[in-house]
Amino acid sequence: xxxxxxxxxxxxxxxxxxxxxxxxxxxxxxxxxxxxxxxxxxxxxxxxxxxxxxxxxxxxxxxxxxxxxxxxxxxxxxxxxxxxxxxxxxxxxxxxxxxxxxxxxxxxxxxxxxxxxxxxxxxxxxxxxxxxxxxxxxxxxxxxxxxxxxxxxxxxxxxxxxxxxxxxxxxxxxxxxxxxxxxxxxxxxxxxxxxxxxxxxxxxxxxxxxxxxxxxxxxxxxxxxxxxxxxxxxxxxxxxxxxxxxxxxxxxxxxxxxxxxxxxxxxxxxxxxxxxxxxxxxxxxxxxxxxxxxxxxxxxxxxxxxxxxxxxxxxxxxxxxxxxxx
Numbered sequence: 001x002x003x004x005x006x007x008x009x010x011x012x013x014x015x016x017x018x019x020x021x022x023x024x025x026x027x028x029x030x031x032x033x034x035x036x037x038x039x040x041x042x043x044x045x046x047x048x049x050x051x052x053x054x055x056x057x058x059x060x061x062x063x064x065x066x067x068x069x070x071x072x073x074x075x076x077x078x079x080x081x082x083x084x085x086x087x088x089x090x091x092x093x094x095x096x097x098x099x100x101x102x103x104x105x106x107x108x109x110x111x112x113x114x115x116x117x118x119x120x121x122x123x124x125x126x127x128x129x130x131x132x133x134x135x136x137x138x139x140x141x142x143x144x145x146x147x148x149x150x151x152x153x154x155x156x157x158x159x160x161x162x163x164x165x166x167x168x169x170x171x172x173x174x175x176x177x178x179x180x181x182x183x184x185x186x187x188x189x190x191x192x193x194x195x196x197x198x199x200x201x202x203x204x205x206x207x208x209x210x211x212x213x214x215x216x217x218x219x220x221x222x223x224x225x226x227x228x229x230x231x232x233x234x235x236x237x238x239x240x241x242x243x244x245x246x247x248x249x250x251x252x253x254x255x256x257x258x259x260x261x262x263x264x265x266x267x268x269x270x271x272x273x274x275x276x277x278x279x280x281x282x283x284x285x286x287x288x289x290x291x292x293x294x295x296x297x298x299x300x301x302x303x304x305x306x307x308x309x310x311x312x313x314x315x316x317x318x319x320x321x322x323x324x325x326x
Contacts (some may be wrong), residue, residue, distance in 0.1 A: 001277065003311050004070045004288035006229070009086060009300040011039045015058075019065050020041060026308050029070040029288045030062060031109065031227075034099070036076030043072065045095035048102075053272040068290040069228050071107035071198070075168065079113030079119055079146050089204030091112075094157065101161040107227045108158075109166045109198040112175035112184065116267075117147040119244050126172045128246075147174050148187045155191035164226045166198035177207065178214050182221050193222065200229035200292070201276060205267060206245050206259040212279040219283035228280065230269030230289040230311060235259040251296055261294040263303040265310040273314045281316050289315065 005027045005216040010018035022030055034045045048055050062069050074096040076089030093110060100108050117125035117138030127139045151165075158165050167184075169177045175181045176196075185195040197218060201211040235245060239258040247258040254260050264273060277289070289311055295303040 001027040001281070001286055001315050001317060002068075002070075002288050002314060003230075003308060004031060004290040005170075005304070006031045006033070006038075006073065006290055006292045007042055008033050008038050009304065011041045011278060015042045016061055016110045019061055019067065023065040023067060025305065026312070027067070027291070029068045029290065031071040031073055031290045032069065034072050034074045034096040035277055036074045036089050036110075038073050038075055040092075043099075045072070045092065045099040049095055055099075056316075057160075059103060068105065069105055071109050071166065072100050072103075072105055072150070073109040075109065075111045075175070077111065077113045077124065077226060079115040079142075079150060080124060081116035086113075088276055092139060093154070094292070097158060097161045097163050100163045106162070106164055107166050107198070108163050109168060109227055111170055111173045112147065112151070112167050112180075114173045114278050115284075117141065119145075124172075138145055140171075143185065149183065151195065152188050152191075155188045155194040158194040159191045163194075164196045165194050166196050166227045168198045168200050168203070168229065170203050171207070177204065177209060178218050180324075181218070183225070185221070185224070187206050196226040197224050198227040198229060199225045200231055202229070202231040202233040202267070202294075205233045206235050208245070211272070212275045213311070215276065215279045216283055218287070223284065225280070225283075225285050227287065228285065228289050229292045230264050231292040231294060232262040232264045233259055234262045234267035254296060260296060263293060263298060263307045264291070264297040266295065266297075270310070270314055273310070277316055286319075 005022050007018050007030050010021055032043045034040050034043050039118055074092045078086050078090040080086040097108050114124040118141055127135045130136050169176050169181055175184055185192045245258045249257050291307045293303045295301050
């Protein structure tokens, strides 16, 4: 395994300076945003697709620093009921997949998207309970009329591009846990193996999901996990015991929130992360652990450096040796 990083926290720097910073921090791979929610300041896919010279310069900048490109990330909502937003996010995804093909990158990280609750609605609608019945009707519409037809089409496109659609399981989108990821993967049918996971435990922890169990279950459905985000979260029991974990307060209201994102090691200790990494190894994942810094209690620099130091202690880098004891 290798320690990597999503470059978004350094999006204000030119690409060369950002890469220097990450290389000096000791990471071996970078994941770069291409637009939609992540900025495209380090990688504009439309521009790079139009110029081999620019693509070559882009890859040289990465490789000359001893880094590899683990993934391109274009998290957005191509299922948005606002057609202007949906079209823009769809186009960025398509351009990103095309660029990944040209660069020889297999992983494109993104969200599943979230439609409205019906054809006349104007905003996305995340359904988390089956009653009143209106909500089940909305959920049926979202899956059968919007999400499944769209992702069937896009899975076929991903297959043509030779890339994997790596969903980050994230609340407020249709795919928010392992069950919904596999539901979509199976519903797509042909090319369903292109629907995969960018496994980010931070969004699962606060839902009460045990990350190693989720890794095991997903990988028992096939080779599902293609990329991994090293990010943590912490549930604060003094709030959660009173109000639960569904919390719409701003992320900056740390004192009153039930949970917040933390840098790795500050939400769960080394024993949990060692179990996560060991389970990844056990279930055939031996790729990049890409640090995504979103800890509001630390600066981007301090949170990132602490994450690197922590992961260096718990990561498994070498392949297993021959069992001399069996």
